[in-house]
Amino acid sequence: MKYMMFVCSDTEPDTDPTELPDIHKWVAENDSQGRRLTGNVLGSTSAATTVRVRDGELLVSEGPFAETAEVIVGFDLLDCADLDEAIEVARTHPMARQGRLELRPFADLSD
Amino acid sequence: MPTRAPAGAVAAAEAVAAAGVEAYPRIVATLIRVTGDWALAEDCAQESLTVALERWPADGVPTNPGGWLMTVARNRAIDVLRRATVERRKLHDLALLTPDDASPEPQVGQDVVDDRLRLIFTCCHPALALEARVALTLRTVCGVPTADIARLLLVSESTMTRRLTRTRTRIAQAGIPYRVPSGPALTERLPGVLAVLYLLFTRGYVADGEPAFADEAVRLARLLDRLMPEQSEVAALLALFLFQHSRADARRDAAGTLLTLQRQDRDRWDREAIAEGLAALDRVRHDGPYAWQARIAACHATAASADDTDWPTIARAYDALADIRPSPVIALNRAVAHGYAYGPAAGLVLLDAARAGGGLDGYPLSVAVEADLVARQGDRPRAAGLFREAAAAVGSAAERRALLDRAGELDR
Numbered sequence: 001m002k003y004m005m006f007v008c009s010d011t012e013p014d015t016d017p018t019e020l021p022d023i024h025k026w027v028a029e030n031d032s033q034g035r036r037l038t039g040n041v042l043g044s045t046s047a048a049t050t051v052r053v054r055d056g057e058l059l060v061s062e063g064p065f066a067e068t069a070e071v072i073v074g075f076d077l078l079d080c081a082d083l084d085e086a087i088e089v090a091r092t093h094p095m096a097r098q099g100r101l102e103l104r105p106f107a108d109l110s111d
Numbered sequence: 112m113p114t115r116a117p118a119g120a121v122a123a124a125e126a127v128a129a130a131g132v133e134a135y136p137r138i139v140a141t142l143i144r145v146t147g148d149w150a151l152a153e154d155c156a157q158e159s160l161t162v163a164l165e166r167w168p169a170d171g172v173p174t175n176p177g178g179w180l181m182t183v184a185r186n187r188a189i190d191v192l193r194r195a196t197v198e199r200r201k202l203h204d205l206a207l208l209t210p211d212d213a214s215p216e217p218q219v220g221q222d223v224v225d226d227r228l229r230l231i232f233t234c235c236h237p238a239l240a241l242e243a244r245v246a247l248t249l250r251t252v253c254g255v256p257t258a259d260i261a262r263l264l265l266v267s268e269s270t271m272t273r274r275l276t277r278t279r280t281r282i283a284q285a286g287i288p289y290r291v292p293s294g295p296a297l298t299e300r301l302p303g304v305l306a307v308l309y310l311l312f313t314r315g316y317v318a319d320g321e322p323a324f325a326d327e328a329v330r331l332a333r334l335l336d337r338l339m340p341e342q343s344e345v346a347a348l349l350a351l352f353l354f355q356h357s358r359a360d361a362r363r364d365a366a367g368t369l370l371t372l373q374r375q376d377r378d379r380w381d382r383e384a385i386a387e388g389l390a391a392l393d394r395v396r397h398d399g400p401y402a403w404q405a406r407i408a409a410c411h412a413t414a415a416s417a418d419d420t421d422w423p424t425i426a427r428a429y430d431a432l433a434d435i436r437p438s439p440v441i442a443l444n445r446a447v448a449h450g451y452a453y454g455p456a457a458g459l460v461l462l463d464a465a466r467a468g469g470g471l472d473g474y475p476l477s478v479a480v481e482a483d484l485v486a487r488q489g490d491r492p493r494a495a496g497l498f499r500e501a502a503a504a505v506g507s508a509a510e511r512r513a514l515l516d517r518a519g520e521l522d523r
Contacts (some may be wrong), residue, residue, distance in 0.1 A: 001286040043350055082288035083238060084296070 002037075003086045006075040006102040007095045020094040030078075035089055039076030070100070078103075123167035130176035131160050132330075135254035137177065138184045140226035143289060145204045149279040151188060155252060159184035189303040228251075228291045228338050231331070235304040236287050244307050250275055253327045263314070263321050305348050308332055312352050317507075322359065329356055336391065343450065347392045347401035353388030354408035357381040369513045373417040385412045403432040407448075422452035439470030443477055446484075455484040475504035479514055486521060495521035 028037035045064050052059040064071065073095075080086040083103065090101040123489035135156050142152035173179040189205050210266040234248040246264060249255040255263075261271035281287070293299050308328050315325025332349040339345050361379035364370055392409055395402045407428045414420040429445035442465035450458020462481055471477040486494035498518035502511045 003286075080286075082290075083236075083286040084288050084290070084292065086286070087238075103285075105284055108284070 001080060001082060001086075002076040002106045003080060003083075003084070004104045004106065005039075005076045005078055005090060006104065007062050007076065007093070008070050008102060009073045009095075010070060018109075019070045020097055021092055023094050027091055029031040030089055035078055035080055035085070037077040039074065042072060043059045045071050045086045070094075073099070120168040123172060124164060125175060125203060126167060126172040127160055127163045130163070130180060131254060134177035134180045135160070136227055136230060136252050139251055139254075140230040141181070141208065142184060142188055142205075143227055144228065145208060146188060146192065146201050146284075147289070149251070150276070151191060155184040155187040155191070156180075156254070159340075191501050215265050217294055225291065227334065229289050231304060231335065232291045233287060233289050235300070235307045235386045236282075237300065237303050238285060239278060239281065239286055241307070241310070243274065243281075244303075244328065245310060246271065246275060247278050248312070248331070249327060250496045252331060254265050255323075255327065259323070263324060270490065289357070301342065301344065304335070305344065308335070308348060308352075309401075310356070316355060325352075325356060325359070328352060340394070343397045344399045344401050346394045347397075347399060347405045350388040350391040350395065350405040351401055353384045353391065354405065354412040357384035357388070357412060363509070367509065368516065369509045372411055377416065380412070388412065398431065398435070400432060400436040403428050403435075409430075420451070422448060426452040439465060439468065439474070442468075443471060443474075444479060447459050447480055450480075452485070455487040458484045473504070475501045475506075478504065482517070486517075495519075 027036065027039070047104060048062075048064045050061045052061075077092075078086055078089055080089060083105075086103050090096055090103060095099055095101060138156040138159065139152045142155055146152060162183050163176075165179060167173075185205055185208055190200060192205065204207070230252055231248065234251055235244045239247070242264070246260055247358050249260045249263075250257060257271050257275060258268045260275075261268040264271065266274075277411050290295065307329055311324050311331070312328035313356055314321050315328060329349075329352045332345070332352050336341075336345050336349045357380045358372075358375060360381070361375040361377070388405070389409060389412075390403050395405065410421045410425045410428075413448055418455065426445070426448040429441065429448045433441050433445050443462070446458050446461035446465055449461050459481070462484065465471060478497055482494045482497035482501060485497060495518045498514050498521065502514035502518065505511050505514060
């Protein structure tokens with residue numbers, strides 16, 4: 001199953017950053033196991049642009065549409081057997097301790 | 112399939128009910144494993160019970176009721192899938208699923224054990240909301256009809272049907288595996304499973320609760336204990352349930368008023384349940400939260416009278432419990448235990464400490480505890496006032512009556 005893992009920041013991280021797992025090691029390990037297909041860190045929300053079309057009119061605005069304190073700062077595309085495996089992959093990601101990880105399975109559109 | 116002589120309709124209905132309790136979750140578990148389709152598995156299991164209700168009065172109860180139900184459910188599933196025609200491999204697996212009709216006892220092989228455990232652990236997966244876990248466990252593992260679950264959880268039947276459907280869909284879409292976790296993950300997940308059982312039991316046990324919840328929780332704890340005899344916290348939870356449950360018939364007087372432990376007629380306690388609980392507690396080899404609670408409950412269950420209760424042992428157990436699972440309610444119970452073990456003054460000191468954190472603010476039982484301690488110190492008017500204060504704040508009518516009765520006695 002493919003999962004999009006959104007990496008989200010927390011407003012006030014309460015973890016000692018020196019105790020976080022090494023992200024490079026995490027990437028290398030999960031890439032070599034075939035569990036991580038791709039992933040990246042996103043630019044800041046100040047670089048974001050929101051695009052909408054309403055009544056046929058294109059609306060482009062600066063910033064993310066919803067102004068929230070916690071933002072998506074990156075993503076990883078995972079390929080795991082099931083949710084339990086995806087949770088295991090997520091639990092070892094440094095941002096699991098400093099922020100939050102949201103696992104979203106890809107919708108099955110085959111029907 | 113060999114059958115006994117035709118039975119009366121009532122006897123047949125009872126046989127269906129009895130076989131259903133044991134066979135339903137087994138059938139559901141097996142069909143989910145083979146087809147992966149939760150709704151199909153439940154429908155077919157239900158269907159097999161319906162067919163049994165039609166056939167058994169005339170044909171007689173089969174020698175292996177569980178195997179009979181399994182065969183009917185399996186054939187029904189094959190029918191449904193054949194009509195869908197796409198599920199070739201599942202059809203093949205289903206066809207291979209031949210229950211052992213000859214044995215009088217349904218098979219208790221490793222597969223069956225695993226199937227039912229899988230079912231419990233999947234229903235109680237932490238990625239499901241707690242309410243969804245409870246509902247799905249009742250429906251799938253206990254076979255409680257959706258209408259009854261809706262009534263127990265105070266929602267309409269259509270709402271519950273939608274919730275259950277959504278939960279089954281979520282299991283499929285989120286990729287929640289139908290599996291018992293192994294190694295450290297099992298240890299991590301087991302408390303969640305036990306918490307669902309504890310919640311079920313508590314809902315059945317509280318003053319205005321539905322006894323059926325407690326019955327189901329006891330049944331599930333027994334099942335889990337049989338499937339995981341090496342897990343000592345499971346045995347502890349089962350023991351705890353059995354001790355509490357043994358008092359079910361003695362907790363109210365003829366007028367329906369709740370009776371405290373001190374006032375219950377101990378001859379009405381279920382001695383068999385207590386013996387079963389003690390046997391389970393005997394296998395507990397650790398000091399987890401359920402173990403301490405079970406030891407406390409055992410002290411009450413084995414005391415010949417309220418005066419004979421071993422309060423110092425109970426007080427020590429609450430000390431340990433407060434250490435590993437600190438909570439306002441445990442701190443309150445600890446104050447009660449110390450109050451009986453070492454005198455009301457000792458209890459009041461701990462009650463003050465328990466209230467200091469603010470966690471007991473607006474908790475009427477904390478006032479009732481104070482009332483009891485003050486009464487035992489001899490200040491009857493103040494105690495009566497406190498009991499009335501607690502009665503005014505308590506939510507359940509049965510508890511309010513009990514507290515007002517205590518106040519009335521102190522006025523005399």
